[in-house]
Amino acid sequence: MTPVRSAAPPASPALAWSLAWAHLRRRRTQNVLTILGIAVGVMALIAALSLTNGFTRALVDATLRASPHLSLNAFTPTARDPEMERAIRADPRVAAFTPFLADKGLLTRPAGQGNRAGVDFATLFGVMPEASQVLQLPAEEGRLLATLRPGEVLLGSALARSIGGFTGDELRLLNSGQRRTTLQVKGLFTTGNYLIDSAYAFTSLGTLQQLQGGENITGYQLRLTNPDLAPAVGNELTRIRAYTPLPWQSLYGTLLDQLALQKRVIGFVVFLIVIVAAFGIANVLTLAVFEKTQEIAILRAIGATRSLITRIFLFEGLALGLGGLLVGNLLGLGISLYFTVRPFQIPGDLYFITSLPVEVRWTDLLAVNAVGLLTTLLAALIPARRAAGIEPARIIR
Numbered sequence: 001m002t003p004v005r006s007a008a009p010p011a012s013p014a015l016a017w018s019l020a021w022a023h024l025r026r027r028r029t030q031n032v033l034t035i036l037g038i039a040v041g042v043m044a045l046i047a048a049l050s051l052t053n054g055f056t057r058a059l060v061d062a063t064l065r066a067s068p069h070l071s072l073n074a075f076t077p078t079a080r081d082p083e084m085e086r087a088i089r090a091d092p093r094v095a096a097f098t099p100f101l102a103d104k105g106l107l108t109r110p111a112g113q114g115n116r117a118g119v120d121f122a123t124l125f126g127v128m129p130e131a132s133q134v135l136q137l138p139a140e141e142g143r144l145l146a147t148l149r150p151g152e153v154l155l156g157s158a159l160a161r162s163i164g165g166f167t168g169d170e171l172r173l174l175n176s177g178q179r180r181t182t183l184q185v186k187g188l189f190t191t192g193n194y195l196i197d198s199a200y201a202f203t204s205l206g207t208l209q210q211l212q213g214g215e216n217i218t219g220y221q222l223r224l225t226n227p228d229l230a231p232a233v234g235n236e237l238t239r240i241r242a243y244t245p246l247p248w249q250s251l252y253g254t255l256l257d258q259l260a261l262q263k264r265v266i267g268f269v270v271f272l273i274v275i276v277a278a279f280g281i282a283n284v285l286t287l288a289v290f291e292k293t294q295e296i297a298i299l300r301a302i303g304a305t306r307s308l309i310t311r312i313f314l315f316e317g318l319a320l321g322l323g324g325l326l327v328g329n330l331l332g333l334g335i336s337l338y339f340t341v342r343p344f345q346i347p348g349d350l351y352f353i354t355s356l357p358v359e360v361r362w363t364d365l366l367a368v369n370a371v372g373l374l375t376t377l378l379a380a381l382i383p384a385r386r387a388a389g390i391e392p393a394r395i396i397r
Contacts, residue, residue: 020315027284031320034280038324038376039331041273045368046332046360048270051339052263053359059259062192063252065136066156066200068221070230071246072238077101077216084241088220093233095225096133099217101126101208105175107183107201109165118164122201124153124175126208127221134223141189148204153183157190158198173211181211219243274372277324278379281317285383288316310384317380318373325372329365336360 024031072084080099088097103124111117125131132146144154153173155165165171169185183203191197209215220243224230227248234245249256336358344356 017315020312020319024316024319027288030284030287031323034277034284034320035323035327037277037280038274038321038372039327041270041275041277042325042328042368042372043331043335044273045267045270045372046329046365047335048266049263049364049368050332050336050358050360051344051356052259052266053361053364054339054357056259056263057359058357059193059255060252063196064227064248065191066189066193066196067248067251068134069224069227069248070222070234071100071219071251072222072234072243073219073246074217075242075244077214077218079215080217081241084220084237084243087237087241088222091233091237093224093226093229095223096130097220097222098128098130098134099205100128100131100219100221101205101212101216102218103175103208103212105173107159107163107165108172108174109163109169110172116164118162120159120162121199122155122159123199124173124201124203124208126203126205128205131202131221134221136223137189137191141187144187145189145202148186148202150204150207150210151182151184152186152203152207154186154202155188156197156200157188158194159201160185160188162198175208175211177212179211179213181207183207271371274375278321278375281320281376282379282382284320285313285317285380286386289313289383289387309387313384313387314377314380317376317384321373321376321380324376325369328372329369333360 072088074081085097085099088094103126105122105124107120107122109118127134127145127148129146129148132142135142135145137145141154148154153171155163160166163171165185167185167187171183171185173181173183175181189197189202205217209217222233224233230247231245231249234247237243238245339356339358343358346356
C-alpha cells in the first residue's frame with residue numbers, strides 16, 4: 001500500500017509575502033521601533049549629505065563672485081596684448097574678460113575726531129569697467145565696480161570693518177613697491193566668503209598703473225559660459241603664448257579636495273547609524289526565528305522548501321527596510337526643506353561663509369536608498385538562513 005504524502009505548499013512569492021506579513025503583524029511595537037531606527041539613520045545621512053553639498057556650493061559660489069573663472073597671468077608684467085585679446089574674444093566659451101593688475105598693499109585710515117586709526121593689508125586688483133561682467137557681484141555692487149574712477153577703491157565688507165573705512169572715507173595706500181597714494185572709498189562689496197571679503201579691494205586699472213609708474217598689466221581675467229571648462233580653455237589659450245593659466249579649480253584646489261574628503265568622512269560616519277539600525281532588523285528576525293521554530297518545522301515537514309523559508313524572512317527584512325527608508329526619506333527631505341527656507345546662520349570669520357544652505361542631490365538619495373536597502377537585506381539574510389536550516393524531525397520530536 002503506497003503511503004499518502006501531504007501536499008506541499010506552493011513555493012510562490014505570494015505565499016512567502018502572506019506568511020511574512022502575518023509574522024510582522026504580531027510584533028508591531030518591535031517593528032515600529034526597528035523602522036524608526038532605520039529612519040533615523042537614513043534621515044541623518046540625507047540631511048548630512050545635503051548640508052555638506054550646500055556648504056560646498058555656497059562656498060564655491062561665494063568665492064566665484066569676486067574671483068574670475070580663469071586668470072591668464074603673463075610670465076612677466078607686460079603691456080596689453082592685442083593678439084591675446086583677439087584670441088580671447090574669438091573663443092565662444094568666454095563670456096567676458098578684462099585686463100587686470102594685481103598688487104598687495106597696506107591700507108590705512110588716518111585717525112579722526114573720536115576715531116582711532118585703522119590699518120590692514122589688502123590684495124588690490126586694478127581693473128577696467130568690464131570687470132563687472134567678469135565677476136558676479138550683486139547688481140548695485142557691480143555698478144560701483146563698473147564706474148570706478150581714478151583714485152577710488154571698492155572694499156570688501158570685512159576689510160572695511162577692519163580698517164574702519166566706509167563710503168566716502170579717504171584711505172592711504174602703501175603698495176608693495178613702497179609707493180604711496182590716497183584712495184577714496186566708493187563703496188563696499190560682500191560675497192559671503194569671509195576670506196575674500198576681508199582681503200580684497202578693487203580700484204581702477206589706471207590708478208594702480210600710475211602708482212607703479214608704467215602701463216603694464218598682470219594678465220587677463222575671464223568669465224566662462226561654463227566654469228568647469230576653465231582648465232581646458234586656459235590650456236588652449238596659453239599653449240603658444242607666454243602666459244600661465246590659473247583656473248579657479250587650481251586656485252582653490254586644496255579647498256575643493258578638503259570639501260570632498262569632508263563629505264566622504266561625514267557620509268561614512270553617519271552611515272554607521274544605518275548599520276546599527278540594520279542590526280536591529282537582524283535582532284528582530286532572530287527572535288522571530290526562535291519564537292516560530294515549531295511553526296517553521298511544521299512548514300518544513302509538510303513540504304516547504306528551504307528557499308520558501310528563506311524568502312519569508314527576507315521579505316520581512318525587506319518590509320522593515322522599505323518602511324524605514326520611506327520614513328527616513330520623508331524626514332530627511334523635511335529637514336532639508338526646513339533649512340532651505342531658514343538657512344542655518346554661522347559665523348563667517350570661522351567658516352568663511354555666513355549661512356549654510358542645503359542642496360539635495362538625487363544621486364545622493366539614490367545612493368543612500370540603495371546602500372540602505374542592501375544593508376537591511378544583508379542583515380535579514382543571517383536569520384533567514386538560520387530559519388531555513390531548521391531540521392523538522394529534530395524539532396517535532
